[in-house]
Amino acid sequence: MATKSKKTPSYDLKAADRRRNLMIQIGLTAIVVIFAVGLVLYIVMNGQTKSTAGETKSVRVASSKLITKEGSSDPKVVLSMYEDFLCPHCGAFEAQFGPTIKNLIDSGAVAADYYMVAILDRPQNQNYPSRAGGAAYCVADEDTTPNKEVFSRFHAALFAQQPSETATSYPTDDQLIETARQAGASGSVPDCISSGKYVDLSSGLAAATGIQSTPTVKINGEDYQFSTPDALVAKVKEIVGEVPGLTTAPPAAIPPAGAAPTAP
Amino acid sequence: MTVAATSETPPAESPGAPQPGRVRTTSALWVLIAGVVGLVAAITLTVEKILLLADPNYVPSCSINPVLSCGSVMITPQASAFGFPNSLIGIVAFTVVVVTGVLAVAKVRLPQWYWYGLAAGTLLGAVFVHWLIFQSLYRIGALCPYCMVVWTVTIPLVVVVLSIALRPLAGNAFARFLYQWRWSLVALWFTALILMILERFWNYWSTLI
Numbered sequence: 001m002a003t004k005s006k007k008t009p010s011y012d013l014k015a016a017d018r019r020r021n022l023m024i025q026i027g028l029t030a031i032v033v034i035f036a037v038g039l040v041l042y043i044v045m046n047g048q049t050k051s052t053a054g055e056t057k058s059v060r061v062a063s064s065k066l067i068t069k070e071g072s073s074d075p076k077v078v079l080s081m082y083e084d085f086l087c088p089h090c091g092a093f094e095a096q097f098g099p100t101i102k103n104l105i106d107s108g109a110v111a112a113d114y115y116m117v118a119i120l121d122r123p124q125n126q127n128y129p130s131r132a133g134g135a136a137y138c139v140a141d142e143d144t145t146p147n148k149e150v151f152s153r154f155h156a157a158l159f160a161q162q163p164s165e166t167a168t169s170y171p172t173d174d175q176l177i178e179t180a181r182q183a184g185a186s187g188s189v190p191d192c193i194s195s196g197k198y199v200d201l202s203s204g205l206a207a208a209t210g211i212q213s214t215p216t217v218k219i220n221g222e223d224y225q226f227s228t229p230d231a232l233v234a235k236v237k238e239i240v241g242e243v244p245g246l247t248t249a250p251p252a253a254i255p256p257a258g259a260a261p262t263a264p
Numbered sequence: 265m266t267v268a269a270t271s272e273t274p275p276a277e278s279p280g281a282p283q284p285g286r287v288r289t290t291s292a293l294w295v296l297i298a299g300v301v302g303l304v305a306a307i308t309l310t311v312e313k314i315l316l317l318a319d320p321n322y323v324p325s326c327s328i329n330p331v332l333s334c335g336s337v338m339i340t341p342q343a344s345a346f347g348f349p350n351s352l353i354g355i356v357a358f359t360v361v362v363v364t365g366v367l368a369v370a371k372v373r374l375p376q377w378y379w380y381g382l383a384a385g386t387l388l389g390a391v392f393v394h395w396l397i398f399q400s401l402y403r404i405g406a407l408c409p410y411c412m413v414v415w416t417v418t419i420p421l422v423v424v425v426l427s428i429a430l431r432p433l434a435g436n437a438f439a440r441f442l443y444q445w446r447w448s449l450v451a452l453w454f455t456a457l458i459l460m461i462l463e464r465f466w467n468y469w470s471t472l473i
Contacts, residue, residue: 029448033455040459044466120330123405166336
């Protein structure tokens with residue numbers, strides 16, 4: 001608005017008029033803006049709570065030697081891991097802790113619950129995280145081996161072959177099916193992967209479980225800040241006591257391709 | 265607003281349109297500042313692009329997280345819509361805007377046809393920017409901070425330049441209405457864009473809270 005006034009009283013009157021008009025204009029604009037923001041936030045947050053109410057599902061991997069709470073079949077230690085198959089930190093976590101976690105499971109010290117969350121879904125990665133996560137649920141569904149060996153192999157293979165976050169192409173569903181086949185999956189797994197049965201579950205799982213970052217590790221439901229495999233073993237031993245055959249495994253037992261998941 | 269002006273001067277058609285050919289200082293400053301900010305952003309983008317070409321492993325300074333990342337945006341075909349990096353257009357175009365801003369601030373009277381030309385140019389720029397906004401949000405799925413700086417200055421710039429260039433329409437009631445409400449319209453426009461970004465990447469933003 002022009003401000004070349006303050007010459008004569010008549011101009012001052014006009015200036016007051018103009019100021020009032022300006023206030024009305026700002027006020028109306030603010031009302032419309034606040035209304036629009038409120039409406040959109042309401043819609044978005046509602047969509048959010050819908051997926052919060054979504055199903056949660058984990059894959060439990062445990063051995064027959066599992067140490068249970070006295071007088072029940074519940075495991076003494078449940079190690080929950082929330083991982084996104086595309087997240088580089090999850091790849092690094094698997095490379096560093098994977099062998100030790102396998103030892104923990106095999107010795108019966110822990111039961112491992114895997115949550116295949118997908119927080120890095122993007123159009124440019126063709127939603128690889130939720131497709132890979134969904135595929136892992138498909139493999140676990142059909143896995144009848146006692147220790148979920150097929151699932152474990154598929155899980156390890158996906159991290160070993162982890163694509164970069166900025167890659168230009170990502171594994172297709174057919175390639176996921178092939179990886180599953182190599183891990184030993186059969187039956188209805190290909191159908192399950194290509195129909196995307198668990199893709200929505202995986203993409204909504206982070207919200208449903210309240211996970212804010214990956215990898216998240218919980219021990220008996222409590223957040224655990226992992227540092228080294230030794231510290232993890234020590235923490236588990238605090239709860240279950242000494243376990244025969246339980247040692248820390250050297251990291252990077254996974255081939256070098258997976259050992260450097262952050263390399264672009 | 266159209267109170268009959270009872271002063272000695274001829275009735276002012278519209279508060280923002282004084283003598284023809286003369287540009288108000290605030291408008292001139294707007295043009296200058298928008299030009300400088302846009303030019304800096306375009307140069308930064310070009311430099312980052314060159315660094316990225318020289319070293320494919322280079323992580324641009326604006327790649328903050330999966331959503332705010334110019335690296336993944338800069339390698340897309342949309343970032344070179346005409347076969348060369350878009351930021352080169354930005355360097356040329358914003359230089360013209362800066363020069364115009366300097367001339368306007370210095371109260372150099374520019375012919376009306378010059379403002380028509382600049383209005384046409386900034387209008388094309390705004391159309392291009394909105395195409396890029398759409399591509400960035402719904403096709404690429406990432407935001408590039410420096411590009412957003414360009415979006416942010418282009419939208420007010422087109423409004424300011426249009427209101428300078430279209431002063432001959434000051435007698436038109438509809439044009440005057442648009443002129444009076446132009447900043448409200450800009451505010452609503454920005455609100456819509458911000459809400460679109462919020463909605464589009466809500467899954468990611470909500471993990472940060």
